Amino acid sequence: MKSFSLSRVLQYARYHYTTMQSKYMVRLLLLVGLPLFIGVLDRNVVNTTEVSAVVCFFASFGVASLCVHPMRDRGQKILEMGVPVSNEERMAFFLLNLGVIYPLIAHIAAFVLALLVSLLDQYSYCLGDILRELHDCGYGDWWFYVTIQFFAAGTLLINLLARRSVFIAYLIAFFSFIALFLSVSWVLGLLSEMGVVLNNTIYITPQMFEDVVEPIIKVVYSLLPACIYAVCYVVSRKRQMKW
Numbered sequence: 154m155k156s157f158s159l160s161r162v163l164q165y166a167r168y169h170y171t172t173m174q175s176k177y178m179v180r181l182l183l184l185v186g187l188p189l190f191i192g193v194l195d196r197n198v199v200n201t202t203e204v205s206a207v208v209c210f211f212a213s214f215g216v217a218s219l220c221v222h223p224m225r226d227r228g229q230k231i232l233e234m235g236v237p238v239s240n241e242e243r244m245a246f247f248l249l250n251l252g253v254i255y256p257l258i259a260h261i262a263a264f265v266l267a268l269l270v271s272l273l274d275q276y277s278y279c280l281g282d283i284l285r286e287l288h289d290c291g292y293g294d295w296w297f298y299v300t301i302q303f304f305a306a307g308t309l310l311i312n313l314l315a316r317r318s319v320f321i322a323y324l325i326a327f328f329s330f331i332a333l334f335l336s337v338s339w340v341l342g343l344l345s346e347m348g349v350v351l352n353n354t355i356y357i358t359p360q361m362f363e364d365v366v367e368p369i370i371k372v373v374y375s376l377l378p379a380c381i382y383a384v385c386y387v388v389s390r391k392r393q394m395k396w
Contacts, residue, residue: 162245165238169246172229173219180215184208185262192270198278201270202290205263206297213301216255217308218319220247225312225319244386251305260292299375306381313388 170177187208192201223233238246267287271278278286291297312319 157239157241157245159245161238162242162249165236165242166246166249168236169220169223169250172223176219176222177216180212180219181258181262183215184212184259185266188263188266189269192266193273196270196273196275198267198271198274198276198283198286199290202263202267202286202292205266206290206292209259209263209291210301210304212259213251213255213305214308217251217305218312220250220309221312240386240390244382244389247309247385248382251309252302255305256298256301260287263287263290263292295371296374299378302378303374303381306378306385310381310385310388313385 184205188201188205191204192198195201223229264283264287267278267283271283287293315321
């Protein structure tokens with residue numbers, strides 16, 4: 154492909170959703186069915202939105218794996234390699250699918266579920282109350298969105314890197330994440346102890362944290378999924394013809 158074409162991205166999206174329709178329907182039923190089932194039993198909007206947020210987080214792993222599934226499946230990868238779409242256009246679809254379409258569908262599904270369960274709830278919920286409950290459970294929250302993108306990008310990268318057994322790749326990634334988390338916790342604990350020893354020289358006031366530290370944390374945290382997506386693009390270019 155000589156140039157990037159948004160039309161080819163949309164055509165590839167239509168092709169992808171058509172060939173993977175049954176698998177996406179399973180994810181959608183899980184995204185909607187479990188919170189609705191619990192909401193109908195409990196008749197509580199708050200619990201419904203909380204369960205919906207948890208399911209939304211874990212379903213992002215499945216949606217990310219579906220993006221690469223046609224490139225890994227023996228019965229589909231030959232046909233997938235023959236689709237007239239460039240690596241840039243395929244990566245653009247991955248970003249569109251994980252960064253826009255899936256979060257949008259998840260938000261709409263959570264709102265509809267909360268609206269339906271509110272009819273059974275003993276409390277009278279207006280539209281504003283439902284939107285407030287959704288926001289409190291993570292929907293509309295910046296941290297929630299970036300966290301989903303971080304793990305979705307990581308799942309996409311794992312599926313691109315794994316040659317045969319994706320399960321083993323998931324295990325390696327899981328233990329690596331645990332090791333990284335423990336290392337960061339150890340470093341933070343060490344810095345905290347140093348702050349006590351040095352008469353709180355590392356002490357940060359709440360105002361300084363809000364004005365300086367928090368924006369830096371947000372920028373760095375936002376760059377994490379962006380960097381992983383960039384690595385996914387590089388890996389997809391190198392590994393596409395090796396599957």
